[in-house]
Amino acid sequence: MPGESMDMTQLRSQVREELAFSGFEHPNREADLLLSAILQRSLGDIELDHLMGRDLASEDINRVLRATRSRARREPLQHLAGTAPCYGYDFQVGPGVFVPRPETELLIDFGLNFLRGREWQASQQQADAPLVADLGAGSGAIAVSIAASLPDARVIAYEGSPFALPWLVRNIRSLAPQVRVEYGDWHERIHADSTRRFTAILSNPPYVPAGDIPADPEVRLFDPEMALYSGSDGLDDIRRIAQTAAQLLLPGGLVAVEHTESQGSAVREIFSEAGLIEASTERDLTDRDRFSWARYPALPA
Numbered sequence: 001m002p003g004e005s006m007d008m009t010q011l012r013s014q015v016r017e018e019l020a021f022s023g024f025e026h027p028n029r030e031a032d033l034l035l036s037a038i039l040q041r042s043l044g045d046i047e048l049d050h051l052m053g054r055d056l057a058s059e060d061i062n063r064v065l066r067a068t069r070s071r072a073r074r075e076p077l078q079h080l081a082g083t084a085p086c087y088g089y090d091f092q093v094g095p096g097v098f099v100p101r102p103e104t105e106l107l108i109d110f111g112l113n114f115l116r117g118r119e120w121q122a123s124q125q126q127a128d129a130p131l132v133a134d135l136g137a138g139s140g141a142i143a144v145s146i147a148a149s150l151p152d153a154r155v156i157a158y159e160g161s162p163f164a165l166p167w168l169v170r171n172i173r174s175l176a177p178q179v180r181v182e183y184g185d186w187h188e189r190i191h192a193d194s195t196r197r198f199t200a201i202l203s204n205p206p207y208v209p210a211g212d213i214p215a216d217p218e219v220r221l222f223d224p225e226m227a228l229y230s231g232s233d234g235l236d237d238i239r240r241i242a243q244t245a246a247q248l249l250l251p252g253g254l255v256a257v258e259h260t261e262s263q264g265s266a267v268r269e270i271f272s273e274a275g276l277i278e279a280s281t282e283r284d285l286t287d288r289d290r291f292s293w294a295r296y297p298a299l300p301a
């Protein structure tokens, strides 16, 4: 009952029961993650509170029970906690914005390694601060992580969803205020300034084929459709990104895009057909194709 006094043991078992009843495969683990996220205590502290039979404030009990009802409807835990971690930064998230995934850290790391290397400067025969585009910035996971980790980079976050935009702006303000936002269809916005040439174009674009409805209810019900689907084979946006990269990258510049594990060879082909070189695919920790990259040819020495 809301407001009733409970200790951690009682609350934990009530959360476990409700999540088991609503069909979670691992309700005990889900319950602990929820308690940890809502009470902002580590999993170890939750266990300790249980062993010590710690009493909880009625306000905390009510918050946990409310979150349990939402979680039972498969609302993502990150929405209930209000934040999602990515690359060591906490991004504010909620309805209307794509929740950053751990896999995207691989793309961010790859982009940062490229930008920290000096090879691109030599190929571009210039020493300007690098100019980086994040196409489909969502919460800002890529743009903000790059800008916060590499303060001399000039980073532009392109986002077309009016529902994602407030989250993006909030995260930029608190984590990397130097990031510039361009709101609207990125394919139009990025070509609007014909003088801009990019050192790197990075993207975690929509790449799910239109007919492939995700099995995971958290994704199907709560990730925005605009963040997921991209034409019948899922590659419409990646084709357009390849064309854009071939037109707007500086010599030696990098384009890198995330995709599903089955799209690696198709994406490499798209990059090569657009005139980009060195098209390659990187794998994630489970050895699945995760993102592909290519470069714009360098100027002859």
Ligand SMILES: C[S@@+](CC[C@H](N)C(=O)[O-])C[C@H]1O[C@@H](n2cnc3c(N)ncnc32)[C@H](O)[C@@H]1O
Residues within 6 Å of the ligand: 098, 099, 100, 101, 104, 135, 136, 137, 138, 139, 140, 141, 142, 158, 159, 160, 161, 164, 184, 185, 186, 187, 203, 204, 205, 206, 224, 226, 227, 228
């Ligand atoms: C898969 S989400 C990735 C978000 C974020 N970069 C991340 O990795 O967490 C794709 C994002 O692209 C945005 N988007 C999709 N098509 C777009 C378009 N044509 N113009 C601008 N943004 C677009 C969606 O709104 C969504 O925020």
